[in-house]
Amino acid sequence: MDIDSFLRDPHSRRRFLKRSGVIVGATGAPMLLAACGDGTSTPNVLTGPDESDQADVEILNGALDLELQAVAAYKLGARRLRGSVLDIGKKFLEHEQDHADALAAAIRDAGGRPNRAKSSYDFPDLRTQTDVLRFAVDLENTAIAAYIDALPKLSQGELRATAAGIITNEAEHLAVLLDALGQHPAPAAFVTGKAS
Amino acid sequence: MTQRIVPDGAADTAPAPERDRRELLRHGLALCGAAAAASSIPLLLSARDASAQDSGDAAILQSAINLEQVTVIAYDTALASGLLSPPALRVARRLRDHEQRHAATLTTALTDLGGTPPAAPKGVAAVDKVVKGLRDAKSQADLVEFLIELELIVVAAYNEAHAKLVETRLLQTCASITGSEGQHLVALRMLLGADPIPSAFETGKP
Numbered sequence: 001m002d003i004d005s006f007l008r009d010p011h012s013r014r015r016f017l018k019r020s021g022v023i024v025g026a027t028g029a030p031m032l033l034a035a036c037g038d039g040t041s042t043p044n045v046l047t048g049p050d051e052s053d054q055a056d057v058e059i060l061n062g063a064l065d066l067e068l069q070a071v072a073a074y075k076l077g078a079r080r081l082r083g084s085v086l087d088i089g090k091k092f093l094e095h096e097q098d099h100a101d102a103l104a105a106a107i108r109d110a111g112g113r114p115n116r117a118k119s120s121y122d123f124p125d126l127r128t129q130t131d132v133l134r135f136a137v138d139l140e141n142t143a144i145a146a147y148i149d150a151l152p153k154l155s156q157g158e159l160r161a162t163a164a165g166i167i168t169n170e171a172e173h174l175a176v177l178l179d180a181l182g183q184h185p186a187p188a189a190f191v192t193g194k195a196s
Numbered sequence: 197m198t199q200r201i202v203p204d205g206a207a208d209t210a211p212a213p214e215r216d217r218r219e220l221l222r223h224g225l226a227l228c229g230a231a232a233a234a235s236s237i238p239l240l241l242s243a244r245d246a247s248a249q250d251s252g253d254a255a256i257l258q259s260a261i262n263l264e265q266v267t268v269i270a271y272d273t274a275l276a277s278g279l280l281s282p283p284a285l286r287v288a289r290r291l292r293d294h295e296q297r298h299a300a301t302l303t304t305a306l307t308d309l310g311g312t313p314p315a316a317p318k319g320v321a322a323v324d325k326v327v328k329g330l331r332d333a334k335s336q337a338d339l340v341e342f343l344i345e346l347e348l349i350v351v352a353a354y355n356e357a358h359a360k361l362v363e364t365r366l367l368q369t370c371a372s373i374t375g376s377e378g379q380h381l382v383a384l385r386m387l388l389g390a391d392p393i394p395s396a397f398e399t400g401k402p
Contacts, residue, residue: 095396102397144375152367157359160367164355164374168398171375175382176392185392186287186383189294190301191375 052155057112059150060103063166066143067100068117073139076123077132085129085180092136092173099166106159133181140174145193253366254311256357257302260370262314263326263353264299268292270323270346273330274339284336284387288343291380298373305366337388344384351377352400 074093081089104114126132147167154160175185271292274280280288303313323330327346333339354374361367382392 098396148368148371151371152364161355161359164358164371165397165399167371168351168374168378169396171378172382172393172398175379186379189297189376190372192372
C-alpha cells in the first residue's frame with residue numbers, strides 16, 4: 001500500500017484511535033507554533049464554551065498545527081525511505097495522523113473549529129534517507145518541547161494526563177529514529193526536546 | 197534550498213464522529229484506572245491516599261520517588277542475575293542509571309517543597325509488590341518482559357500524576373521523565389525483537 005492509499009484508508013487510521021483512549025493538546029511555545037501555523041489566523045473559537053474551554057481550544061489547535069506539519073513531513077520523507085526504515089516512516093505517519101484526528105475531535109467537542117493543514121509547507125531539501133531521519137528527529141524534538149511547555153497550561157487534569165500519552169509516544173518516535181541513525185535510542189534520562 | 201509539499205488528503209482532519217473528546221477521555225482514564233487496579237501498584241495511588249490527602253504535589257512526589265526506587269532495584273536485580281547478554285547488560289545499566297537520576301531529581305524537588313523523601317525500599321519483595329515475577333525470571337526474555345511490564349506501570353502512574361500535580365515545573369519535569377520511560381520501553385522491546393511502538397498513544401498497560 002502506498003502512502004496516499006494508506007492515509008486514505010480509514011480502517012488503518014481508526015484502529016489506532018480505538019486503541020488510544022487519549023487526546024490532548026498543547027502549545028505555549030509561541031515561536032514553534034508561529035513557525036508551524038499560518039501565522040495569520042485568529043483562534044477558531046465558536047460559541048458557548050467557557051474561558052478555560054476557549055483557552056484549551058487555542059492550545060489544542062497549536063498542537064494540531066504541529067501534528068499536521070508532521071503528517072506532511074512524514075508523507076514527503078517516506079519517498080526517500082526504503083525497507084524497514086520505510087515501514088517506520090509509514091507507522092509514524094499513521095501515529096501523527098491519529099494524534100491530529102484526536103486533537104480535532106477534542107477541539108470540536110470544546111466548541112472550537114480545528115485548524116486545517118496549510119496549503120503547503122517549507123521543508124528542507126531531503127535528498128537521502130539520512131536527511132529524512134535527521135529532519136524527523138528535529139520535528140519530534142520540536143513537538144516534545146512544545147507539548148511539555150503547554151502541558152501545565154491545559155485547564156483539565158484529564159487533558160494533562162492524556163497529554164503525557166502523546167508526549168511519551170513522540171519520545172518513542174525519537175528513540176526509534178535515533179536508533180535508525182545508529183545512535184542510542186535512550187540517550188538521556190530526561191526527554192525535553194531541547195539540546196542538553 | 198527548500199521543497200514544498202501540498203498535503204492534500206494526508207492533512208485532512210475529517211470528523212471522527214464515533215469518538216468525541218469525552219469518549220476518548222473516558223476510555224483513557226479507564227485504561228489508567230485499570231492499570232492501577234490490575235497491578236496492585238499503586239504506590240502512587242496508595243501513598244497519595246494514605247499519606248497526604250492534603251499535601252498534593254509533595255505526596256505525589258513521594259510516591260513517584262518510591263516507584264523509581266523500586267525500578268532501580270528491578271534493574272539491579274536483572275543486572276546481577278547472570279542472565280543478560282552483554283548488549284542487554286549495557287542497555288540495563290543505562291536505564292538503571294536513568295531511573296536513579298529520576299529518583300534523585302524528584303528527591304531534590306520534594307526537598308525543595310519541604311517534604312521528606314521516603315525511605316528506600318529493599319529487595320525483590322519490594323518490587324514484587326508492584327509487579328510479580330522478577331524472582332521467578334529464568335531467562336533474559338523473562339527479565340526483559342518483566343522490565344517492560346514495570347516500565348508500563350511507571351508510565352501509567354506518571355500519566356495519572358499529570359492530572360493531579362499543580363506546580364508547573366513539576367509537571368514539566370514529570371513529562372520529561374515519562375518521555376524517558378517511553379524510550380526505555382523502546383530499548384527493551386528492541387531487545388526482545390518486538391514492535392518498539394505498538395500504539396500511537398503510550399498510556400501504560402491496563
